[in-house]
Amino acid sequence: MTTNPRSQQPAASAATAHRLQDAMKRLRARLRAESGQHTTGLTPTQLGVLASVVQEGPVTAARLASMEHVSAQAIAQSLAVLKAAGLIHSEPDPKDGRKKLMSADPSATELVDKLLTGRASFLARAIDQVLTPDQREDVEKAIELLERLADADLSGGAI
Known part of the structure; x- marks a missing residue:
């Protein structure tokens, strides 16, 4: 009896997915350390929010929550820490005074640049x-x- 290669595909895809997830986790940890x-x-999480403010700012908390795929409460917690550290500040939105726009302090831009440069430097040396x-x-x-995987839209079923 021969084995149907199609029946083995989901198991192989699952195994590949687990290996990829593990490799990405290990690489992210190494990049953080380096x-x-x-x-x-x-x-x-706080550094991810800070990087988003640096790249997108001035930006609302709601937009940040959407970009980071987290709740408004989680963004509020991260923003409170970043404000207390003096890395971001908020000001009323000139188009809608009820909203606040988050902007990065120049020290935040320097910090994010330093971290990104450190990661890229490690990867370049490793390569x-x-x-x-x-x-x-x-x-x-x-x-x-x-x-391609990052951009995959699976909402309609197959790619």
């Missing part, structure tokens, strides 16, 4: 020291595939 993120005293030229091409292909 960038010096732990020395900031901020959580990864140079660990991968062969052929493997670098493989990484380029993998990046394209990861970007």
